[in-house]
Amino acid sequence: MINGEQELAAPLRWGMVGGGKSSQIGYIHRSAALRDGHFALQAGAFDLDPAAGRAFGTRLGLAPERCYATYAEMFAAEAQRPDGIQAVSVATPNGTHYAICRAALLAGLHVVCEKPLCFTTAQALELQALSEQQRKVLGVTYGYAGHQLIEEARELIAAGALGEIRIVQMQFAHGFHSAAAEADNPATRWRVDPAMAGPSYVLGDVGTHPLYLSEVMLPELKIESLLCTRQSFVASRAPLEDNAFTLMKYHGGAVGTVWSSAVNAGSMHGQKIRVIGSRASLEWWDEQPNQLRLEVQGEPVRILERGMGYLHPAALADDRIGGGHPEGLFEAWSNLYRRFALAMDATDRGDTARLARLRYPDVHAGVQGVRWVEHCVRSADQGGVWVRYDDPQTCRP
Ligand code: NAD
Structure with missing residues (x-):
């Protein structure tokens, strides 16, 4: 149970890049990091506009001289x-993640970065190597993984409650961009610009979330090959997709699907994962x-x-108030930020047993x-062909 007791000798001194006044995701980062007292916000480069960033930082209670114009300056x-700060969170558009994470790790900081981590596997592997070399945590905010029942699903599956796993059906399919919302919304505009969003829109923006949930629930399941087809129903978004279907074959015979969409008209969020076994589903x-x-059948x-x-017990470890009282996304993110803090602290102390x-x-x-x-885009851009998935060992949640 989490009850606000201090688990570190002192809170980690923490800064933010991005997550400025009008950003979508900045507040939940601050709320989650500050909730349990494991982080203390000390500095920030909150906004592309330095004056707006400084004004916002001081309104958050920071010293004006620690509200910086750029992340490099910070x-x-x-x-x-x-x-000085010991850790930083990166809550900027996708196209900036690689450079900011690299600079932060080189500056000796622990990092929490928004998803997608960067644009290419080569860049991601470089960041992985750098975080190992610098002995710093690089966490990614797949925030839904902090919901407690994800742990229950993992434990049920591990205990064999579903039987042999056959099918994993995933979707994150909302309807908010059924029309060209980007015309008057800057946060949507960069999402459909390859220079800022990367090689995909919805695959990276939403599809990676249930994919990570499947990796947590089913750590043994490794993708063997996949086929993807992607569409731009709002034509001006091409070459980036606002809808995509991905079919996957796993090693060992199970199969999976991911529906990623921003044009599922009428859907509020539409993120679901269904795991189907030989005797039961969840x-x-x-x-x-x-x-x-x-x-159960x-x-x-x-x-x-x-x-x-x-x-x-694993599904009760992060409980904050007991059953009946609804918890939500803010608690899920707080659970993850607590784990980020514990991992940073254990890394600094060389506590490998804790880290394990x-x-x-x-x-x-x-x-x-x-x-x-990257594999989905490669498949889709070849006309929707099966592509082999290299290195199934990469992920070990
Ligand atoms: P946004 O456009 O609403 O806000 C981006 C913020 O970053 C703004 O305050 C902007 O001024 C600032 N910024 C941009 N470049 C900067 C730079 N170089 N230095 C300092 N500040 C800079 O975007 P958003 O919707 O908040 O998305 C930000 C990131 O969060 C994206 O990578 C997105 O994919 C991710 N995101 C994740 C989730 C999730 O569930 N994990 C949800 C929404 C968004």
Whole structure:
């Protein structure tokens, strides 16, 4: 159970790049990092517009001299201070992640980066090598993985409750961009610009989320090959897709699908994962994250509720209030940020035993997401052909 007790000798001194006043994702980073007192916000380069970034930082309570115009200026100046930041979160558009993460790691900082980690597998592997060389954590905010019932799903599957795993059906398919919302929304505009979004829109923006959930629930399942088809229903988005279907064959015979979409008109979020075995299936939907459906063939459906004593201890470890009271995305992110902090602290102390017990979306998860998008794009751009998936060992959540 999480109850706000301090688990580190002192909070990690923390900074942010991006996540400025009008950003979509900045506030949940701050809320999650600050929730349990494991991080203390000390510095930031919050905005592309330096004046706006400084004004925002001071409104957050930071000293004006620690609100920087650029991330490069922040990393250089903080490195000179005895009380300089130890960790930084990167909440900027995709096209900046690689350079900022690289600079942060070289400056000796632990990093939490938004997804997708970068554009190419080669870049992602370079960041992985750099984080290992610098002995720094590089976490990725696949925030839904912090929901407690994801742990219950993992444990049920590991215990054989579903039988032999046959099918994994995934989707993250919302409807918010059914029309050309980018015309008057800057945060949507960069998402459909290859220079800022990368080689894909929805595959990287939403598809990688349920993909990571499947990696947590099914750590043994490795992709053998995949086929992807992608479309731009709002034609001006081409070559980037606003809808994509991916079919996957796993080593050992199981199969999977991922539907990634921003044009599922009427859908609020539409992120689901259904794992189907030879005797039972389970299903989790991010719009009802406190419930997990367990469907045993021939028996009535069971709805497992978050926070209840019948769950596996791993699914109760992050409970904050007990069953019945709904928890949500902010708690899920807080759970992940707590694990990021514990991992950073254990890394700094060389506590390998502690690190081995911690699971969080780390740099390997970041690499895997980038690798998956790259393979999907390669398949789709060849007309939707099967492509072999190299290096199944990359991911080890
Ligand atoms: P946004 O456009 O709403 O905000 C981006 C922010 O970054 C702005 O404040 C902007 O001024 C700032 N910025 C841009 N370049 C900068 C730079 N070089 N230095 C400092 N600040 C800079 O974008 P968003 O929707 O918040 O998305 C940001 C990232 O978060 C993206 O990578 C996106 O994929 C990711 N995201 C993740 C989730 C999730 O569930 N994990 C959800 C939404 C967005």
